[in-house]
Ligand SMILES: Cc1cc2nc3c(=O)[nH]c(=O)nc-3n(C[C@H](O)[C@H](O)[C@H](O)COP(=O)(O)OP(=O)(O)OC[C@H]3O[C@@H](n4cnc5c(N)ncnc54)[C@H](O)[C@@H]3O)c2cc1C
């Protein structure tokens with residue numbers, strides 16, 4: 001069992017966990033992830049390592065409650081335990097001093113962009129972060145990001161914070177101001193990464209994306225995570241997770257991500273019903289006691 | 291092979307032995323079992339086991355032993371069965387094979403021990419595998435023979451790391467703990483057993499057997515560490531230099547699924563056998579949503595391939611409720627590498643066989659899910675380097691069949707992780723680790739065996755390789771002490 005040293009919500013439905021994991025903390029590099037299981041009948045899900053401390057032996061993950069497993073995970077509290085935790089997985093991000101690095105992130109992707117932005121800064125880049133979210137509430141890790149990069153810009157779909165619009169609009173603003181990125185890293189929902197890749201391909205700016213394929217083992221054994229990049233099949237868990245955004249077949253990956261949509265919904269519903277029952281039972285208990 | 295004749299306990303006269311029929315394996319009825327994941331074979335009864343044992347004619351030259359890759363003293367344990375000493379028989383087997391309950395179930399006996407059984411020349415061979423399974427199960431149920439006879443050896447103070455908990459790794463652990471070394475098994479997944487837990491289905495090899503074997507090794511002092519990927523969580527160099535391991539065994543298996551490189555292979559509903567079986571076995575997808583991992587339940591599934599893996603996948607698809615589950619194999623049934631018993635069982639369960647056919651493309655609907663397979667018919671030409679006749683596509687034979695799931699079971703390559711992170715370890719052009727007869731690799735103190743060296747093979751060959759390595763590792767550790775003294 002793997003101990004949760006600290007768990008706290010940092011945005012609606014988004015929780016940050018500090019996990020006890022001395023081996024992983026010692027080894028991990030920017031861009032790598034872990035696979036965890038919440039309980040003994042649980043599925044294995046991949047989550048990026050957002051931060052770590054080798055001396056204190058912990059890693060930090062930031063999780064958005066999407067379906068059954070991530071929602072269940074987000075009910076866990078400080079002092080609880082995970083059933084399984086393995087890593088670090090995937091290849092570390094290739095970092096060099098490109099000049100100006102722009103990290104574009106959407107939603108919980110900002111957590112995944114954090115370590116890359118930090119590593120980019122440490123390598124001597126000028127780093128600009130563009131954070132996008134549907135609304136103000138859903139922006140995460142803005143403060144932590146400001147601590148590591150030169151500048152943070154925000155966009156929201158509804159205009160409740162930063163620029164009204166999408167991250168691609170902010171990139172256009174940058175270009176209009178004469179700031180031409182030498183390298184772009186885009187991490188977030190697939191449509192966002194596809195849109196950014198599309199935009200930067202036309203602009204001729206190299207772009208790295210972090211693919212969130214569905215995974216099982218995470219060690220290259222099963223091929224669940226395969227994607228097409230540059231016309232070739234890759235296994236995201238061992239050949240990635242980062243790839244040249246201009247080469248990725250986003251359409252295929254998009255439909256592969258929906259492979260179990262129906263079953264996942266069924267499973268999530270069961271979970272929510274069980275949660276409701278539990279809550280009702282607790283309520284009844286409280287009423288009886290008082 | 292020289293072999294002292296065991297004491298005979300067989301009271302049946304020689305001539306009569308030839309007339310005893312080979313005892314049939316009691317099994318779940320085919321119509322019932324094709325809807326559940328419980329074990330198909332139920333095991334011989336004690337009475338049956340004794341009768342079967344009495345069929346052995348106690349050969350002066352027991353060729354059966356030569357057919358067994360680890361040379362189990364087959365006539366000896368069979369005589370103990372004749373004497374109804376089932377625990378003694380199990381212990382006799384355990385002298386050479388630490389996992390008899392597993393091998394008795396999954397060995398391809400018809401090409402190993404039973405193929406060369408003298409009885410088999412004129413009659414049916416003695417059912418060695420079934421007897422092996424019987425006594426192993428009996429011993430497990432009636433006090434664990436191997437644990438009771440285990441005496442904790444004096445500690446050598448030397449540490450051995452075993453990477454991978456498949457049959458190769460478990461065999462090394464079992465042998466080296468007896469020598470007094472401190473043994474730790476590191477496993478990447480969250481359960482121990484390698485292919486035995488993630489690949490071979492419950493209906494052929496109940497996971498409980500594996501859990502018991504691991505528990506026995508643990509009771510003997512072997513440490514098991516799960517969720518630990520050597521090469522990622524820690525490298526081999528770090529294990530040796532920082533964690534103080536004196537020797538390392540690599541039993542990594544052949545865990546890299548091969549695909550066919552044809553159009554449509556990344557469509558939804560197209561699986562590698564590894565993924566399909568892992569979701570079903572390791573993750574218990576067949577119990578979704580009670581267990582969290584989802585799995586396709588197809589109406590018309592095809593499984594491409596003709597090995598054990600293909601048979602396991604097709605029978606799993608059937609059990610998940612497929613109306614039609616079909617093996618699509620590019621050669622004829624004669625060339626199929628699967629165990630006879632699996633082919634036979636699959637047929638009984640209603641699996642269809644489409645031989646001399648090969649898919650060339652998978653076709654999708656608008657959602658990106660597979661809905662059809664384009665195939666070619668094949669004919670057999672001259673033998674290729676595997677000695678089997680080469681399949682050649684027949685011109686103009688193209689046809690399309692409706693399918694809603696495809697499982698590709700055309701073999702496995704080796705996982706490149708260790709080679710990538712440990713350049714000192716030499717690999718060949720197929721990515722297999724290069725090791726000598728005794729498992730020595732090109733890196734000092736590091737040994738390897740099983741599928742990662744041989745390419746995909748069998749459980750008993752992996753165990754045999756593990757045992758050879760264990761002997762060499764023990765020697766290596768001894769000289770290490772001498773040299774440092
Ligand atoms: C390398 C990698 C790193 C990741 N890092 C993070 C992270 O830091 N924080 C975080 O919150 N999430 C991260 N994810 C995504 C996370 O793994 C998924 O959200 C999770 O598996 C969903 O499981 P579930 O059972 O909760 O939801 P499900 O019920 O399985 O899915 C809910 C919805 O999410 C989609 N989905 C399913 N699997 C994935 C997936 N692997 N990626 C994206 N969408 C998916 C489905 O289409 C479905 O619509 C990462 C994924 C990968 C591959």
Ligand SMILES: Cc1cc2nc3c(=O)[nH]c(=O)nc-3n(C[C@H](O)[C@H](O)[C@H](O)COP(=O)(O)OP(=O)(O)OC[C@H]3O[C@@H](n4cnc5c(N)ncnc54)[C@H](O)[C@@H]3O)c2cc1C
Nearest residue numbers: 454456457458478484485520543598740741747748749752
């Ligand atoms: C579906 C299927 C059915 C089969 N049926 C039969 C049968 O009926 N009879 C038969 O004799 N043979 C059968 N085989 C073949 C047999 O299972 C294998 O030959 C045998 O399991 C090989 O044993 P191994 O110990 O070399 O490796 P494996 O059993 O593959 O075990 C290797 C283990 O190492 C772990 N590992 C890998 N890399 C690392 C790492 N870097 N760090 C930590 N751990 C790691 C893996 O997770 C795995 O658990 C079958 C194979 C399959 C796939």
Ligand code: SF4
Nearest residue numbers: 358393397402403419
């Ligand atoms: S281990 Fe396999 S080959 Fe050897 S005797 Fe047993 S069943 Fe036969």
Ligand code: SF4
Nearest residue numbers: 346347349354407408
């Ligand atoms: S070859 Fe067959 S008959 Fe002869 S000893 Fe072995 S099992 Fe018995």
Ligand code: FES
Nearest residue numbers: 218220222223237
């Ligand atoms: S998740 Fe299984 S190979 Fe990548």
